[in-house]
Amino acid sequence: MSEIATGSAGEPVFRVATVADVPALVELVESAYRGEVSKAGWTTEADLLDGQRTDPASVTEAVEDPEGVVLLVERDGELVACCQLERRADRAYFGMFSVRPTLQGGGIGRVVLAEAERVAREEWGVALLEIKVVEQRAELIAWYERRGFRRTGVYSPFPYGDERFGIPRRPDLRFEQLTKELLGAP
16 A cells, blocks of 8 residues: 555544554444444444454454555544455455544544545555445445445345354344445556
8 A cells, every 4th residue: 555644733644554553443443333432423333233343353364464454544643543445356345444433423434435445446456345234224324325335235144143243132133235336446
């Protein structure tokens, strides 16, 4: 990934995560989706799932993946957002997207998504970005649709019984795949 210029005070700065960042990444992802602290933002899954959202082993695997990158966003030296990109042949998977709950709704998410799209399009040369979202997260799906993603009607089951992904609070969870064409890709 190319170098991203550092911003002035208060501006978000992107950098590639290292293994040393794993504990902070796990804390950020957990805070954005699970538990009471997640309820300060709008991306919480606390009403759908208990337990963990991720763990150090999964985050380390993403950070060390030779076909991917985990982007960190810092503001004044504080980790405020992150995302994962993984190359999958002619497309890229976008995941682990997290913004500190108290900063959600302030535009950081749009900036992160735009940078992820730029990396996938310009640096990897892929023309399609894909993501999986819990189908019951209508407001999150709508957010992605406003940013050009389309619902595919392709579903995959939630991994019930595998507590690495959380403890479901209802029996009907599943993921829906959304995709976005990246205009200007080679």
